[in-house]
Amino acid sequence: MKRFLWHAAITLALLGVGALVFITAGFAPISAAAGHWPVTRELLHFAMERGVSTRSLGIEAPALDEPWLARKGAGHYAAACMPCHGAPGVAQPLVPRRMTPKPPFLPRTLAAGEMSREELFWVVKHGIKYTAMPAWTSERRDDEVWAMVAFLERLPELSPSEYRWLAFGGTDAGPGDCAGCHGERGEGNAAYPRIAGLDAAYLAATLDAFASGRRQSGIMQPVAAALGEGERQRLASHFAALDATAPVADAEVDAGSVERGRRLAFQGAGMRRIPACVECHGPDRSERNRMYPDIAGQHPDYLALQLRLFARGGRGGTRYAHLMERAAAGLEPGEIRDLAAYYASLPPGS
Ligand code: HEC
Ligand code: HEC
Ligand code: HEC
The missing domain is CATH 1.10.760 (Cytochrome Bc1 Complex; Chain D, domain 2)
Structure with a gap:
């Protein structure tokens, strides 16, 4: 028995050395043109399938x-x-x-x-x-x-x-063009935010944040990172100059929700450190920091999504984003829906 184990160990060691020599000499098959042997292909595919199946357990x-x-x-x-x-x-x-x-x-x-x-x-x-x-x-x-x-x-x-x-x-845009997602005039829709009529300073800083990864989005980061700094500036000025029209509403507005959102936006909830949103986002505030975005008339689903990301933490953004993370930290899911419904009901720019 002992002898058998010795032989096995020596054989394995020799195989290992052999493989090392084979690889070091540069004989390992690495040509993509040659493809895999059918047996290798089946084995790798099987390993991939089993790996995905096991690792996706527990995801809901x-x-x-x-x-x-x-x-x-x-x-x-x-x-x-x-x-x-x-x-x-x-x-x-x-x-x-x-x-x-x-x-x-x-x-x-x-x-x-x-x-x-x-x-x-x-x-x-x-x-x-x-x-x-x-x-x-x-x-x-x-x-x-x-x-x-x-x-x-x-x-x-x-x-x-x-x-x-x-x-x-329904546009003539090609893959990755702004218009294909944000609409011909940047008006936005349920899937993508309105970018027309937002302040050029906010747009430029936001594109920079996507490009550098300070604002997280697997969809917008690659788009922004592919643009040069000058191009980001130019696009920011371009969309800022377009008329801000609200995206077509596709959902029924719940008047009760809008009213609850209005009250919270004006009064905040001091006990829970939720500030009055109107201090930074309006409406009815003439002087506003250019880096506080206009959220009036933005699609409610987009607003609710952003509020959830801020509330969770790690949404990122411009160098002012921490203000918003603090503002959203205590919001309940129902309040997020109400605030989104209220701001979506306002005309853009109010
Ligand atoms: C650079 C090429 C490349 C890009 C870009 C790419 N993929 Fe793949 N993808 C592959 C390859 C190669 C495989 C096959 C892996 C294998 O057979 O083990 C694959 C496999 C897949 C599979 C598993 C399919 C199956 O039947 O096993 C899905 C789903 C998939 N990709 C979705 C996507 C999505 C969604 C994107 C864009 C976000 C994407 N891929 C981008 C190369 C790419
Ligand atoms: C493939 C679809 C797609 C394309 C193409 C695209 N975007 Fe976006 N964009 C998005 C999505 C999705 C978001 C929302 C990201 C998030 O959830 O944070 C977004 C967000 C933005 C924002 C942030 C808006 C805000 O209110 O904070 C700006 C600015 C923007 N995009 C500009 C552009 C510009 C300029 C282009 C063209 C160079 C462009 N996008 C191309 C999908 C796209
Ligand atoms: C102290 C100022 C301040 C207050 C108060 C504030 N915000 Fe903001 N908010 C910001 C700033 C700054 C941003 C932009 C963050 C970034 O992307 O850099 C922002 C971004 C947002 C966005 C994302 C907009 C977009 O286009 O992506 C939403 C939605 C929003 N705020 C809603 C609210 C709501 C609702 C309240 C009240 C609960 C509120 N904010 C209170 C400063 C504020």
Whole structure:
């Protein structure tokens, strides 16, 4: 028995040395052009599937039925994922077809429905090591990753024109263009904020914050980081000069909620250190710091989302963002809905 163990140990050591010599001499197969042997491909894919399945245990999907979630995923998909995975009516580009492993053409492979919501979430958030599949740019925006999952679930059934509508909102914009997401005149919609008519100083500082990662968003960070500083300045002046029209309301306004929000915005809640929002955001304040954004007439879903991010902490932003994190820290979910409903009900610029 002892002798057998000795032999086994020596054989293993020799194999190890052999592998080291093989790799050091540069013989390890690394050509992407050669692809994998079928057995390697199956083994790696099996390892990936098992890894994703195990690691996505314990993740619980939120409700994903808001229709604008898929829209939000689609704009980013067109800019960041389509170049590897293709899209309805858009053939997979040539370069990723030469990758090993090859990125799947998702509109077809997802149709099999083999990946659960939780598994899709895990893959999109973390990416897959040893493949080109990247992780989500921001580690703090699970809400955005879920928006992408909402889109991926609809992807297999989308016609090319439905896909184009979701990704570019009926504009002629190309992938990553401001207009495709924020609207032709920057007017915004349920998925994306209005940027027309905001102060140029706030817009420029916000684009800088996205570019440097001081404001977290896996969708806006790559867009802003791809622009030079001069371009960010120019875009800020451009959108600041456009007329601020409120995005088309798509939800019924609850008058009671608006009234409760109005009261809280004017009075705050001193006992819980919630300040009066009007001190910084108006309405009815003539002098305002240019870095305190105009939130009147912004879409209620966007306002509520931002308030939740501030309340949780870590939303980031310009060098004034800490003021807002303090202001939102004590807000209850119901109060967030009321405040969002109130400010959304005001005309922009009030
Ligand atoms: C640079 C190329 C590249 C980009 C960009 C990319 N992916 Fe991937 N993706 C891959 C590769 C390669 C795989 C396959 C990994 C494997 O087979 O193990 C993959 C796998 C996936 C899978 C698992 C599919 C399956 O059937 O196993 C999903 C889902 C996915 N990607 C979604 C996305 C999304 C969403 C984006 C954009 C945020 C994205 N990918 C961006 C290369 C890319
Ligand atoms: C793929 C979609 C997409 C594209 C393209 C895009 N944006 Fe955005 N943008 C978003 C999303 C989503 C947000 C909200 C981010 C968040 O949740 O914090 C946002 C937020 C912003 C904000 C912050 C608004 C505020 O009230 O704080 C500005 C400013 C902005 N975008 C400017 C631009 C400009 C300028 C361009 C073109 C260079 C652009 N965006 C392109 C999706 C996009
Ligand atoms: C002391 C001043 C101050 C007070 C008080 C304040 N805010 Fe803010 N708020 C800011 C600043 C500054 C920002 C911009 C943060 C950044 O992105 O740098 C902001 C951002 C926001 C945003 C995000 C806007 C966007 O376009 O992304 C919302 C929503 C908001 N505030 C709502 C409120 C509400 C509701 C209240 C009352 C509970 C409130 N704020 C109280 C200063 C304030």
